[in-house]
Every structure is written in structure tokens, then in C-alpha cells.
Amino acid sequence: MAGETLPGTTANDDADGSDRVVFHVDMDCFYASCERLRRPELAGEPLVVGMGYEAGETIGAVATASYEARAFGVESAMPISEALELLPRRTNADPTDPDAPDPTETGRYLPVDLDFYKDVASDVKAVLRDAADVLREVSIDEAYLDVTDRTAWDVVGEEADPPPSAAAGPAEARTLAEGYARYVKERIEREAGVPASVGVAPNMSTAKVASDADKPDGLVVVPPGAVESFLAPLPTAEIHGVGPVTERTLAELGIETAGDLAAADPDRLGDELGDRGVELFRRARGDDEREVTPTGLPKSLSRESSLPATGDDETKRETVAALAADVARRARERGCLYRTIGIKAVEPPFEVNTRARSLSGPVDDPDLVESVALDLLAEFAGDRVRKLGVRVSNLDFAETDQATLTGFDPADTDGVERDRGSRSRSIAPDDGGGHRDGGKLTDWVGEEPTHGSAESGGEGDEGAESGGEGDEGDDETGGGTPDRRSRRPGGGQASLGDWS
Missing domain, CATH: 3.40.1170.60 (MutS, DNA mismatch repair protein, domain I)
Incomplete structure (x- = not known):
């Protein structure tokens, strides 16, 4: 669709003529x-x-x-x-x-x-990973998806008489991108059981604004050609990166809306706000060239499967064996070794149990993943479960020799701490000197490191995403605390670090 605009929109060659399709998924009051x-x-x-x-x-x-x-x-x-x-x-x-x-x-x-919320978040994350090739996790309740390779801005149906958009926002014609966003929303609610709001736009900052525009359980689509007109009437506080300090500074300059900001003199904004002023000027015009990038190398790889509550041991073993094979395959595809193998078993209604065993060194061994996972599963023989998972963690992406496993006995339980109903701590074998070289499985679902962030319930700005993303940082909130959440004193908000 390069060079074209959708029915009901106007061309804007300056800013938002991108074919990129970005989703911002924000869980509602998670x-x-x-x-x-x-x-x-x-x-x-x-x-x-x-x-x-x-x-x-x-x-x-x-x-x-x-x-x-x-x-x-x-x-x-x-x-x-x-x-x-x-x-x-x-x-x-x-x-x-x-x-x-x-x-x-x-x-x-x-x-x-927190344990229960992480368990639900893992279900959300599984949907998002399946729905997008590129995923950036911001916090437990927020993520960006680049779905350009999965969908497009093409209008559904005949160009002469396109069906009207069923989403909120400026889109007048229904597009493939809107349909895919609705599919992702419905999957989250069906598979995780919680509602989400989704913003769809050609860039990250506009998608973020869009997801906040029709909460709760909203879907706002801002197609190319409509970005600047969508943003223009909004107060400056709605622009991604504008916190209370910047909002006051802009107000003193007579700038109250995104439209005012887009029409302002960028040189003057630069004098008042430095590089941030110019960046905000661009975002108010719908100009945001940042790419959706993952937050870093994963700390672990896991796969989970929900199933009707069952105590059938053969069903459980078959499920764990399949999950183990998939996790080991993903680890090999990513070129990483792992030092810890673990399982998760969720008993009805929502009792989360994890077990893990740390190895003597990093390995790439699918058969061992299955063997250890099944051995750990044996503790739950006869128990009814509604979800099972397999995880490898303490990942090593560096090229290194694998440790030899001479003497490793999968039936040996010395490397496992039994702790039903709570997170487990895996304990590596003693190296003979009283030291244990193992990691702890305190975050079963955490795979991508992020800054600590409070659960926003859909009202927080992206303060957790510091470093080059236009958030207010120390100037606004004292170290990147989410912007709007910090407009009132008081702390103690939940911090989960990793979202999955």
C-alpha cells in the first residue's frame, strides 16, 4: 500500500506514511x-x-x-x-x-x-509470543508487538465499498490490521481469562496513546494518514514521554494540546527542553521511527500447556514430554545452553507448584531435559493438575564447552528443594568446596529482563522503559517511575520486574 491512503483518511507525507503495523497491548487493571x-x-x-x-x-x-x-x-x-x-x-x-x-x-x-498474577501473565505472554515475531515486553501488563509480517493496512473487501471499522478511533474502513488485533484480544481473553486494550498504529508512541484511548477492553486503530489528526486534540500529557514537569513547562509556553506541540517551533522546544523537546515535537506529529526490539536475551525458556483438570499420569507424562521437546528445540535454535531444568504443575483451582534441578554445568541435551522433567513430575503422581510447564534456565549464550555429566543421576533428588504451593529454589550439586553453582527459580515466567515496574492497570506511562524511549526519567519521577502513577506521592506499588 505504499503511497496509498485508506478511505476516509488524508495523506501526510511528513510523518505517518509507514506500512509498519505496531500493537500496544495493555492489560486492564491487571x-x-x-x-x-x-x-x-x-x-x-x-x-x-x-x-x-x-x-x-x-x-x-x-x-x-x-x-x-x-x-x-x-x-x-x-x-x-x-x-x-x-x-x-x-x-x-x-x-x-x-x-x-x-x-x-x-x-x-x-x-x-504476585505468584498468581505471574501465572496469569504467562498465559498472556504465550499468546503474544505466538502472535508476533517481534515482541517487546515492558512490564507484567504491557507489551509492544511488531506484526508487520503477520498483517497489513489493506482494507477488507472491495475498495469501492469497504466495510466500516468496528474499532474506536479515526479508522473509518476495516483493515486486516484491525481484524488481527481483534483476534489477539479475543485470544488473550479466551486463553488467559483477562481483558486487554490494544492500540494499533504505524509506530510505537501512537500505538501507546491509542491503547489508552478507549479503556477498558478497548480497541483503537489509527491507520497511516490519520496519526497526526488523531493526536492533535489530545492534551500534551497524553503524548508518550510527557510527564508532569514537562506538561507544566509546555503550558507556560502556551502549548496545551498535541496539536499545539506539533505546530510549535522545534528550536524553541529544544532551548526549553533540550533533545526531549525536539523528540516530543516529532511524536506529536506522529513521527516515531523507533523499531520494536526485544528487551534483551532471555533468562529462561519455557513452554506451558493448559488441560482439563486430570490426575491421569500417562496424560501428564505425555504432555511434559512434548513440552520438554519443544523447549529443548527452542534452546537449540537460539544457540543457548542451560544449567537448570524445571517443571511447573498447577493444581486446581490455582495452586502453583514448581520443581527444578540444577546441573553441574551448561548443556544442550534434549533427552536430558525430558528425563529430568519427567523425574520431577513423578512427585505429582496421581495429583490432579490443570496446567503443566517445562522450563530451562540459567542460560548461557556464549560459546563454551559443555560440562560433562559423568555421575549425574536423574533420580538423585539432592538438587531439588521440595516446596509445594510456592516457588522452588534449585540447588546445584556441591563442588566439593562448600560452594553451589546454581540459580534459583524465583521467577518461573520471567524470560526477558525489564526495569522494575508497577502494575499500571492501564493508567501508567511507560516510565519503566527508560533509556532512549522518551520517558521522563529522573527529571520527572526520580529514576523512570511510571509517569502518571507518580503524580501523587506515595510508593509501595508492586514491582514484578519481568513480565510473562
Whole structure:
């Protein structure tokens, strides 16, 4: 479609004539959505998930608040004590007490359960990895996908009478990109059980803005030729990289909207804001040439499979053997060795168990992956499971000689710490000097390193993505803390580091 524009759009040769298709996937109130997944009765209820919070207490901070809770003024990073003033606990609503709060103005408060959220996130990540050849994970609830090789901006149907777009945003005609985005959204909800908002655009910064534009459970499509007109009426705070300090500076310059920013003198912006000013000028015009790139080499490779809850040992062994073969194949394709082999078994309803064994050195041995995984699985003989996974970790991408495994006995359990219902720590064999050369499986689902980031529930800017991405960094938030989340004091937001 080079050189063409979609029906209902106007050409813009200056900025957004790209054929690239970028998705920004942002999970809606992710922690709250996870809690509703296992407790469906919470649907529609004002729900607050607190970090450092215990049931019935007043200490801690809001990690995320559902949209129903936000209607009462509850915000991420707010102290729990302050949130309780705005939204009392439902348990305190006694209909026989005239001084008790109105039940319709109360909410549910739950403590953070990071292990469970990571388990749900792994299901989301599996969909995203399958849907895109290039994936950049920002945090547990946010990722960019370059799907240019999977879809296109071509209009569906006859050019003379194209079907109207069913998505929010400026797109007037339905495109292949819109259909693929809807497919990804529906897969996330079907396979992970949680809603997501997706922004579709020719570049990263516009896709980010688009995913925020129709929350929750939204889909906004901004085709080439419509980027600048889509951005123009938005307040400057909506432009990716504009934090509260920059927003105030721009306001002092008479710049209130993205359109004002796009029409401003870039030299003046450079004088006031340095290189960031020029970069923001370009983004307001829809000009963002950054490529979606992975966040780094993986720390582990894993594959999981959901199945109807079953205690049949042969079914479980067949599943684990297939997963082990796939993980070993992926490791070989990426040219990496591994030092630790582990499994995950999720028992109904959501009890996550992991087991791992560390080897004496890095190997590339598919048969060993299967053997160790099946040996670890033996502990769950007869137990009903709803999901199984196999993982290799402590990866080594350097060219190196593999360790010899003389004397390694797959039946030896000295290298495994048994810890049902919690993350396991794998312990390497002692080297004879009292030292153990092993890694710990504290993050089963974490594969790509990212900066620590709070769960945003769809309201955070990309402060976790520091370093060349236009986020505010120290100038705005003290080290890249997510922008809008940091507009109020208080910390204690959840930090998961790796998202999967």
C-alpha cells in the first residue's frame, strides 16, 4: 500500500506514511482482573489490590484499583488508609448500624498475590509470543508487538465499498490490521481469562496513546494518514514521554494540546527542553521511527500447556514430554545452553507448584531435559493438575564447552528443594568446596529482563522503559517511575520486574 491512503483518511507525507503495523497491548487493571478470574463474584465490584497490605489492616499502598474503585477517587500508589477514607471496606457496611457506610459506596480490599498474577501473565505472554515475531515486553501488563509480517493496512473487501471499522478511533474502513488485533484480544481473553486494550498504529508512541484511548477492553486503530489528526486534540500529557514537569513547562509556553506541540517551533522546544523537546515535537506529529526490539536475551525458556483438570499420569507424562521437546528445540535454535531444568504443575483451582534441578554445568541435551522433567513430575503422581510447564534456565549464550555429566543421576533428588504451593529454589550439586553453582527459580515466567515496574492497570506511562524511549526519567519521577502513577506521592506499588 505504499503511497496509498485508506478511505476516509488524508495523506501526510511528513510523518505517518509507514506500512509498519505496531500493537500496544495493555492489560486492564491487571491485578484486579486476575482476582476476578478466580473470584467471579467480584465482577462489577469496586476492588482495590494492595501492596504491603493484609486483610483488615490500614497499612500498605494501592497496587491497582478497578475502574469501579477509581470512580470513588482511589488511585494507584495511594496509601491504603487514604483509599479507605474514599472507599470503605464492604465488611464494614452493617445495614443495622445507622453510622455504617452505605453498602453501595464500599469496596473489596485484597492483598497482592504476585505468584498468581505471574501465572496469569504467562498465559498472556504465550499468546503474544505466538502472535508476533517481534515482541517487546515492558512490564507484567504491557507489551509492544511488531506484526508487520503477520498483517497489513489493506482494507477488507472491495475498495469501492469497504466495510466500516468496528474499532474506536479515526479508522473509518476495516483493515486486516484491525481484524488481527481483534483476534489477539479475543485470544488473550479466551486463553488467559483477562481483558486487554490494544492500540494499533504505524509506530510505537501512537500505538501507546491509542491503547489508552478507549479503556477498558478497548480497541483503537489509527491507520497511516490519520496519526497526526488523531493526536492533535489530545492534551500534551497524553503524548508518550510527557510527564508532569514537562506538561507544566509546555503550558507556560502556551502549548496545551498535541496539536499545539506539533505546530510549535522545534528550536524553541529544544532551548526549553533540550533533545526531549525536539523528540516530543516529532511524536506529536506522529513521527516515531523507533523499531520494536526485544528487551534483551532471555533468562529462561519455557513452554506451558493448559488441560482439563486430570490426575491421569500417562496424560501428564505425555504432555511434559512434548513440552520438554519443544523447549529443548527452542534452546537449540537460539544457540543457548542451560544449567537448570524445571517443571511447573498447577493444581486446581490455582495452586502453583514448581520443581527444578540444577546441573553441574551448561548443556544442550534434549533427552536430558525430558528425563529430568519427567523425574520431577513423578512427585505429582496421581495429583490432579490443570496446567503443566517445562522450563530451562540459567542460560548461557556464549560459546563454551559443555560440562560433562559423568555421575549425574536423574533420580538423585539432592538438587531439588521440595516446596509445594510456592516457588522452588534449585540447588546445584556441591563442588566439593562448600560452594553451589546454581540459580534459583524465583521467577518461573520471567524470560526477558525489564526495569522494575508497577502494575499500571492501564493508567501508567511507560516510565519503566527508560533509556532512549522518551520517558521522563529522573527529571520527572526520580529514576523512570511510571509517569502518571507518580503524580501523587506515595510508593509501595508492586514491582514484578519481568513480565510473562
